[in-house]
Structure formats: C-alpha cells, structure tokens
Amino acid sequence: MFTLRKVVLALIVVSLYTACSSSSSDDGSSENKDSYDRGDLLVNLADNMIIPAYQDLNTSLKSLKADKDAFVASPDQAHLDALRTSWLASYKVWQSVEMFNIGKAESLLYGFQMNVYPTSVQEVEANIASGSYDLTHPNNNDAVGFPAVDYLLFGVAADDVAIVNVYNDAKYTKYLSDLIDQMQALTETVLNDWTSSYRDVFVSETGNTATSALNKFTNDYVFYFEKGLRANKIGIPAGNFSSTPLPEKVEGFYSKVYSKILALDALNASQNVFNGKAYATSATGESFKTYLLFLDRQDLVTQLETQFEEAREKLNMLNDDFYTQVTTDNTKMTEAYDALQKIVVLLKVDMLQAFNISVDYVDADGD
Amino acid sequence: MPITLRSYINRKTNAAPLAVFRMLFGFMMCYGMIRFWYHGWIETLYIQPKFHFSYYGFEWVKPLGNYTYLLFVICGLSAFFVALGLKYRMAIIIFFLSFTYIELMDKTTYLNHYYFISLMAFLMIFLPANAQLSVDNLLRKKAYQNIPQWTIDSVKLLLGIVYFYAGLAKLNSDWLFRAMPLKIWLPSKYDLPLIGDTLMHQTWFQYAMSWSGMLYDLAIPFLLLYKRTRGFAFVLVVIFHVFTRVLFPIGMFPFVMIVSALIFFDASFHKKIIRFIKDIFQGFTSKIAIRTEPCYRYTFKKPIVLIIGLFFVFQLAFPFRYLLYPNELFWTEEGYRFSWRVMLMEKMGMSTFKIVNGKTGDFFYVDNADFLTPFQEKQMSFQPDFILEYAHYLGDHFTSQGHKNVQVFVESYVALNGRLSQPYIDKTVDLYQEKESFKPKHWILPFNDDIKGL
Structure with missing residues (x-):
C-alpha cells in the first residue's frame, strides 16, 4: 500500500528531475550519436559562408576606400568611374552578408547602418551642410551606407560632369569619405568579432532554445528573406504594402540600373545558404537542406528548389532598373513578389515547422 | 427514481479525500496565479496587445487595463481561501468567476488545462469540500465525518473524462500510423540530457510514445479506479506527466494532474495527511472545541444533483459536436476546442x-x-x-x-x-x-488529405 512518505518522496524526486532538466544550457552535446549533427551545420555556416563573406566584403570595401581616396585626391571622370565600379562590387558582396544579422552585427545594428533605403536626400544634404554628424545615430540610418553612397555617386547632380564638380566642395568629399570609411570600419569590427571570439560561441550553441545561435540564425534567415529580400527589394516599390506603387523606394535608385542585379545576388546568396554551398568555392556541407533531408522532408526540399527557380525566372524577366519596371509594367513586379512569397511560406511555415524551432517571441505555456 | 440510483445518491463516504483535494487544488491555483504574474504574462498577454481575440458570445469579456492585475489578485486570494477552507463556498464561487473571466479575455491563450480548471472550479461550487480540514470548521465549530459518495465520484469522473477523451482523440491515423506530431516534436528535443540524441530521432521511439500515450490516456482512469492497480497507476501518472513536463512547455498542468490523481486513493491515505497537518497546527486549534457531525446534508439536494447530472451529460456530449461539421476537424478546427484534444497537432x-x-x-x-x-x-x-x-x-x-x-x-x-x-x-x-456563427465556414478550403479516426 502507498504510504504518505512514499508519495512525498516521489514528488520530491520528480521536482528535482524536472528542475534539473529544464535548466539545461544552450550548449549541445559534442558527441552526437547517429542523429543529425547540428554543430556541423553551424561550423559550415560560420567557416564556409559567414566568415568568408565578411572577409570578401571587408576586402572589397578596402578597395572601395582606396578608389574613394584616389577620387577625393583628384576628382575626375576616370576616378569617378573606378569608384562607381568598386561601389557596385561591394554592394554585390553585401547581398551575401545582409542576412547574417547575428552576433556583433545584431548588437551594432550593422544592417541599419549599411543598407537602409530609400536614403534621405534631405538628411544627407543637411549633414553635409552642417559638417558635424554622428553617422552611427539611428536618425542617420537613412543617410549612411550603400544607398547614401548611391546618391552621392549618381544622384547628387544632374550629369557626370556636374557630379565630378560637386566634389570640388570639401564638405561633399568629407562626407563621402566618412561614409565609406565608416562602412569599412564597421565591417572590420564585425569580422574581427567573428574571427576572434564569436565563431566559437556561434558553433557551440546548437541547443533548441529561444536564444541559441542555431535558432536565432534560422529565425533571422527567414526574417531576412521575408523582409530584406521580398518586401524591401520588390514588395514595397511594387506597392504591395501601400495604396499606390512607390517606385522611388527601389534599391539602387540613383544608379538606376543595378536593382535587378542586386536582387538576383541576394536570391542566389539565400539559396546558397539554404544549400550549404561555400561562399568562395563550390563545395557544399551541412545546411538547412541536409537537415530537412535528415528529417525525411525531401518533399519540402524539392518544393523549395522549384520555387527558388521560379523566383529566379520571375526576377530575370524584370528590367535592370526596378524603377522603370514599376512605372511601366508593375504586374511583372507583383508576379516576382508572388514567387518570392511562395518561398517565404515554405521557409516560415513548412521549414520552421519541420525544425520545430523554439521561437523567441512566444512566452507562455502550451497545452 | 430507480432504487439503485437512489441508494447510490444516498451512499456516504469519508470526507477526507475531498478535503485534501480542495486544499491542494487551492494552493496550486494560488501558486499558478503568482507564477503567471511573476513571468510578466499579465502584461504581455493582457495589457500590451491592442486587440484581443474573443470567444463567440463573450465579446464583452475584455481585459480591464491595469485593473487586470486586481483581477489576478482576487483570483489568487480566492484560491488561497479555497485552500484554507475559509468561507469556502464564497471563495470557490469567486475563484470560478474570476478564473473563467481571465480565460475568456483572449482566446489566444486557450489551453485545455485552463478549461479543465474552470470546470473543476464550477463543480466544486456544489461540493462540501470544506467538511474537514478547513478554517470553516473552526469558525462554525462543526466538522463532518462523511459526505455523499457521489461528490468525490464526480471529481473522479471529471478527471476520468479528461483522460479518456484525450485518449479517444488520439485514435486517428496521424497519431497512430504517422506518429504525428511527435515525429516533429521529439527530434527537436535533441539537447535533452541522455535521451536527447539517442532516442528522440528514432522512428520506433516516436511510434512507441504515440501508442503508449494513447493507451495511457484510455486506461489510466480505470487503473486508478481499481484498488489492485491503483499504486501502479499512480506511478504511471507521475512518470507520464513528468516526461511530458520535461519535453514540452506545459507549465503547471502535469503537477495539477499528478496531485488531482491522489483523490483516487482510499480515505485512510488522506486521513494520514490530515493528521499530519493537524499535528502541525495542534497548539492553535486544540483550544477550539469542534463538534463532528456524522454526515453532511445538502439543503437543496435535488436541484444540485440535477445540476451535476446535467453538467456531466453536457461534458460527455459536447466533445462530439465536431461530428456535426462536414470537414476535417484538424483542418477547420470547428468543434476542436473544449474537447480534450491535447497535443494532437x-x-x-x-x-x-x-x-x-x-x-x-x-x-x-x-x-x-x-x-x-x-x-x-x-x-x-x-x-x-x-x-x-x-x-x-x-x-x-x-x-x-x-x-x-x-x-x-x-x-x-x-x-x-x-x-x-x-x-x-x-x-x-x-x-x-462574413459573420461568425456555429455554422460550418464555407470559406475554409478543403484539406488535401485524409485523417481517419475519431
């Protein structure tokens, strides 16, 4: 027969076990048996995708800086062309970096200091006129980064001759110089944090908790695809979120011809991360895709591959300049949006369900 | 009234199990309210949102701004009074009303176990749970040795319905033949100590858990009911609920169920608990002479028995209302809530x-x-x-x-x-x-698959 003592004892044992097991840390076991090794996934992300992309961006921004120095020293058409070329090269690399909003990038609000568009001409000009500004201040997020440089190199005056002329004004050269220096410095800060310490933290956090690197990265990736790619690049200019289209909100508004190339690069970069393809080589490793395959979700992988292809086709049908596309035939833009939206559904609903990621925002009991 | 039913209703039993249940239930609910506040959920779930999702017919139940905190204070205090058995009838009525109001404020937070607590509180309004081990005994200088047996049985029946219906709901092809959703949930617990990366991703383990969960739910009310299997059943209850607590973020529910299951034990077990508690407070209570009446008598016995009878008829029938809707229950969720469909999807x-x-x-x-x-x-x-x-x-x-x-x-x-x-x-x-109603919603697209079973 059950005695009171036995019951009390049982309840104490129970509460101890529960207390212990619910305090398990973010760190996963390093000696995984035959189950999927999420540590390998994080290592592949960090070593073959994230860090190489940051390194490439940093190198690219350094040459942007050098070209800028040359232009500032002697503003002429040849130097302007060189500067524009390296700006575009860096902007293209940036498309592989924007989705990695984790670690130092997150705490510095790095993304907001690099690519908020449309840039505010008013604030850029106000900063230039006053000559004193804090580029890191949130109010200046729309006056810095690639979009602000886009304006300064392509939109600050009516034609190239006039643009070159503008840089005889020291205030303009100073602002251009400060912007580019700041972009490079920020990137180096984030990169150094990855290589010096964060990489090891990142790869160790394989747990399924709201704050583990694996879960945060996954949520960030999906969020980037939905917001940074689908909405910012296509949906907002196409007027999906407003009563009328807003063509002046395209990425690369002043340079006119690059919005498509940037969007395609972003799509490729997202797909490469999904597939686990290394940034610099064609090698592939553990990825969301292999994780899904481990979970018997070939159906979802196939579906995603089809949709990535469809989205690429739709983007390819667009004008090089999305501004022109929106103002002449916006239907093609909304079709591209719909194709990207299908990927968002597959990532956000199906993939997150398959991973059963603990989400960071839902803090309440379940059933 | 047939003789057997009449004699059942007049059958008496010792009041101790119900008194102990009342005390534990009250303390847990009081702790539950404090815990809810401590986690900041009053703020994030009821104060911050601009908009609240209402239950059909209960649109008038809304959070009360900062007075919502007061509501939780009232609810927690009434639970504490229930635990003490102090002004029990009033306390349990206030607890039922305030707790139910809280749950009706926003259906985003709907949980089967909150519904269970509302029902249990409603039932307890009609039960003499303060017959022993209560401050009311001291105030009225009166306690009762026995109470009608159906009062304790009604608590057991409600618990039994929760388990058995949860088991019936698991009799479907997704749960049994696809091991869903455990096939998704278990592998994501890979970071649990010991079992995380050894068992959770194994297909056989996912099926074993699905089937044993179903068998557990269907069998446990009966195993608890029979004296010979009761000890074993309680061990199962503890293991099962602890395991679910470790796997899933289900808050206090496992402990509520473990503690509630104690009511199935004989009065001798509960008498020991009461003796233990009385020993602690001996110095305080021994000065008051309490007269122990042999049996508690209901003043309005017939209407109350009728209410309880109707309550259980409703409880038995209501979960089957989904049969009145044409489409797949899991897809449309028409008739899904308030039916003990726990962790099915x-x-x-x-x-x-x-x-x-x-x-x-x-x-x-x-x-x-x-x-x-x-x-x-x-x-x-x-x-x-x-x-x-x-x-x-x-x-x-x-x-x-x-x-x-x-x-x-x-x-x-x-x-x-x-x-x-x-x-x-x-x-x-x-x-x-489109208007909300209990009619089938024609604008839900058909489900592209088939889930067989109850």
Whole structure:
C-alpha cells in the first residue's frame, strides 16, 4: 500500500528531475550519436559562408576606400568611374552578408547602418551642410551606407560632369569619405568579432532554445528573406504594402540600373545558404537542406528548389532598373513578389515547422 | 427514481479525500496565479496587445487595463481561501468567476488545462469540500465525518473524462500510423540530457510514445479506479506527466494532474495527511472545541444533483459536436476546442491580409505586426475563427481611417502535421462580409488529405 512518505518522496524526486532538466544550457552535446549533427551545420555556416563573406566584403570595401581616396585626391571622370565600379562590387558582396544579422552585427545594428533605403536626400544634404554628424545615430540610418553612397555617386547632380564638380566642395568629399570609411570600419569590427571570439560561441550553441545561435540564425534567415529580400527589394516599390506603387523606394535608385542585379545576388546568396554551398568555392556541407533531408522532408526540399527557380525566372524577366519596371509594367513586379512569397511560406511555415524551432517571441505555456 | 440510483445518491463516504483535494487544488491555483504574474504574462498577454481575440458570445469579456492585475489578485486570494477552507463556498464561487473571466479575455491563450480548471472550479461550487480540514470548521465549530459518495465520484469522473477523451482523440491515423506530431516534436528535443540524441530521432521511439500515450490516456482512469492497480497507476501518472513536463512547455498542468490523481486513493491515505497537518497546527486549534457531525446534508439536494447530472451529460456530449461539421476537424478546427484534444497537432500558418477598395480595386497588404503581438499572430494564422475576427477588426480599423469600400481578403497557407503547406482560406471571399456563427465556414478550403479516426 502507498504510504504518505512514499508519495512525498516521489514528488520530491520528480521536482528535482524536472528542475534539473529544464535548466539545461544552450550548449549541445559534442558527441552526437547517429542523429543529425547540428554543430556541423553551424561550423559550415560560420567557416564556409559567414566568415568568408565578411572577409570578401571587408576586402572589397578596402578597395572601395582606396578608389574613394584616389577620387577625393583628384576628382575626375576616370576616378569617378573606378569608384562607381568598386561601389557596385561591394554592394554585390553585401547581398551575401545582409542576412547574417547575428552576433556583433545584431548588437551594432550593422544592417541599419549599411543598407537602409530609400536614403534621405534631405538628411544627407543637411549633414553635409552642417559638417558635424554622428553617422552611427539611428536618425542617420537613412543617410549612411550603400544607398547614401548611391546618391552621392549618381544622384547628387544632374550629369557626370556636374557630379565630378560637386566634389570640388570639401564638405561633399568629407562626407563621402566618412561614409565609406565608416562602412569599412564597421565591417572590420564585425569580422574581427567573428574571427576572434564569436565563431566559437556561434558553433557551440546548437541547443533548441529561444536564444541559441542555431535558432536565432534560422529565425533571422527567414526574417531576412521575408523582409530584406521580398518586401524591401520588390514588395514595397511594387506597392504591395501601400495604396499606390512607390517606385522611388527601389534599391539602387540613383544608379538606376543595378536593382535587378542586386536582387538576383541576394536570391542566389539565400539559396546558397539554404544549400550549404561555400561562399568562395563550390563545395557544399551541412545546411538547412541536409537537415530537412535528415528529417525525411525531401518533399519540402524539392518544393523549395522549384520555387527558388521560379523566383529566379520571375526576377530575370524584370528590367535592370526596378524603377522603370514599376512605372511601366508593375504586374511583372507583383508576379516576382508572388514567387518570392511562395518561398517565404515554405521557409516560415513548412521549414520552421519541420525544425520545430523554439521561437523567441512566444512566452507562455502550451497545452 | 430507480432504487439503485437512489441508494447510490444516498451512499456516504469519508470526507477526507475531498478535503485534501480542495486544499491542494487551492494552493496550486494560488501558486499558478503568482507564477503567471511573476513571468510578466499579465502584461504581455493582457495589457500590451491592442486587440484581443474573443470567444463567440463573450465579446464583452475584455481585459480591464491595469485593473487586470486586481483581477489576478482576487483570483489568487480566492484560491488561497479555497485552500484554507475559509468561507469556502464564497471563495470557490469567486475563484470560478474570476478564473473563467481571465480565460475568456483572449482566446489566444486557450489551453485545455485552463478549461479543465474552470470546470473543476464550477463543480466544486456544489461540493462540501470544506467538511474537514478547513478554517470553516473552526469558525462554525462543526466538522463532518462523511459526505455523499457521489461528490468525490464526480471529481473522479471529471478527471476520468479528461483522460479518456484525450485518449479517444488520439485514435486517428496521424497519431497512430504517422506518429504525428511527435515525429516533429521529439527530434527537436535533441539537447535533452541522455535521451536527447539517442532516442528522440528514432522512428520506433516516436511510434512507441504515440501508442503508449494513447493507451495511457484510455486506461489510466480505470487503473486508478481499481484498488489492485491503483499504486501502479499512480506511478504511471507521475512518470507520464513528468516526461511530458520535461519535453514540452506545459507549465503547471502535469503537477495539477499528478496531485488531482491522489483523490483516487482510499480515505485512510488522506486521513494520514490530515493528521499530519493537524499535528502541525495542534497548539492553535486544540483550544477550539469542534463538534463532528456524522454526515453532511445538502439543503437543496435535488436541484444540485440535477445540476451535476446535467453538467456531466453536457461534458460527455459536447466533445462530439465536431461530428456535426462536414470537414476535417484538424483542418477547420470547428468543434476542436473544449474537447480534450491535447497535443494532437503541429499546425503552423501564415496569413496575409489584403485591404481592397471594392470600387477601384486598389489594394495593399497589412503588416500583422502593426496590430497583433507575435503570439497572437502565430495563433491567428491557422485558426479560422481568429482569422475572421481579425479581418473584421482590420475592416473596421481601415474604414475608420477613411478608406472607402473596404473589403478584406486573406491569403493564408497552413501546414498540418508535417504535410506541405497548402492554401487555407478562399482568397476570393471578402471576410468583412462574413459573420461568425456555429455554422460550418464555407470559406475554409478543403484539406488535401485524409485523417481517419475519431
């Protein structure tokens, strides 16, 4: 027969076990048996995708800086062309970096200091006129980064001759110089944090908790695809979120011809991360895709591959300049949006369900 | 009235098990309220959201701003009074009303175990749970040796229904033959000590858990009922609930059920607990002479027996109301809640609302984050009644903003138990014109698969 003592004892044992097991840390076991090794996934992300992309961006921004120095020293058409070329090269690399909003990038609000568009001409000009500004201040997020440089190199005056002329004004050269220096410095800060310490933290956090690197990265990736790619690049200019289209909100508004190339690069970069393809080589490793395959979700992988292809086709049908596309035939833009939206559904609903990621925002009991 | 039923209703039993149950229930509920506050959930779930999802017919139940805290204080205090058995009848009525009000404020937070607590509190209003081990005994200088046996049996019956119906709900092809949703949930617990990376991803383990969960739910009321299997059954209860507590974020529910299961034990067991507690307070209570009456007598016995009878008829029938709806229950969720369907589905959705000017055809999409908390958005995205209520809210909002000829459409995708997501709501239906009712919702698109079973 059950005695009171036995019951009390049982309840104490129970509460101890529960207390212990619910305090398990973010760190996963390093000696995984035959189950999927999420540590390998994080290592592949960090070593073959994230860090190489940051390194490439940093190198690219350094040459942007050098070209800028040359232009500032002697503003002429040849130097302007060189500067524009390296700006575009860096902007293209940036498309592989924007989705990695984790670690130092997150705490510095790095993304907001690099690519908020449309840039505010008013604030850029106000900063230039006053000559004193804090580029890191949130109010200046729309006056810095690639979009602000886009304006300064392509939109600050009516034609190239006039643009070159503008840089005889020291205030303009100073602002251009400060912007580019700041972009490079920020990137180096984030990169150094990855290589010096964060990489090891990142790869160790394989747990399924709201704050583990694996879960945060996954949520960030999906969020980037939905917001940074689908909405910012296509949906907002196409007027999906407003009563009328807003063509002046395209990425690369002043340079006119690059919005498509940037969007395609972003799509490729997202797909490469999904597939686990290394940034610099064609090698592939553990990825969301292999994780899904481990979970018997070939159906979802196939579906995603089809949709990535469809989205690429739709983007390819667009004008090089999305501004022109929106103002002449916006239907093609909304079709591209719909194709990207299908990927968002597959990532956000199906993939997150398959991973059963603990989400960071839902803090309440379940059933 | 047949003789057997009459003699059953007149049968007496010792009051100790119900008294101990009352005390433990009260303390747990009081702790539950404190815990809810401590986690900041009053703020995040009831104060911060701009909009609350209401139950059909209970739209008037809303959070009370900062007075919501007061509501939780009242609820927690009444639970404490229940535990003490102090002004028990009044305390349990207040607890039932305040707790139920809290649960009705926003259906985003619906949980079966909150519903269970509301029902149990309602039932307890009619039970003499303060017959022993209560401050009321001291105040009235009167205690009761025995109470009608049906009072304790009704608590057991409610517990039995919860388990048995939860077991019946598991008799479906997803649970038994696809091991869903455990096949999704278990592998994601890979970071548990010892069992995380050895068992959780094993297919056999997922099936074993599904089947044993189903058998457990169906069998446990009977195993607890019979004296010879009771000890074993209680061990099972503890193991099962601890395991679910470790695996899933289900808060206090496992402990509520473990403690509730004690009521199945004989009075001798509960007498020991009462003796133990009385020994502690001996110095305080021995000065008061309490007269122990042999038996508690109901003043309004007939109406109360009738109420309890109707209550259980309703409880037995209500979970089967889904049979009146034509489509797949898991997909449409018509008749899903209040039916002990616990942990049966891994369902996720994404619902994007489109505000259209009916005359010009101009449209734009809504950013749900402008109106809903992430938790509300998550729950809204795959539940049709949420989608409809939110569509009306958006329609009213944009109309009041000066938009003309407002139509509200939704593009919604839902994935159920690891199937690929598929369109959920007919995106050509203007939801602003659809009314909530108990009728089947024609604008839910058909489910592309078949789930067999109850």
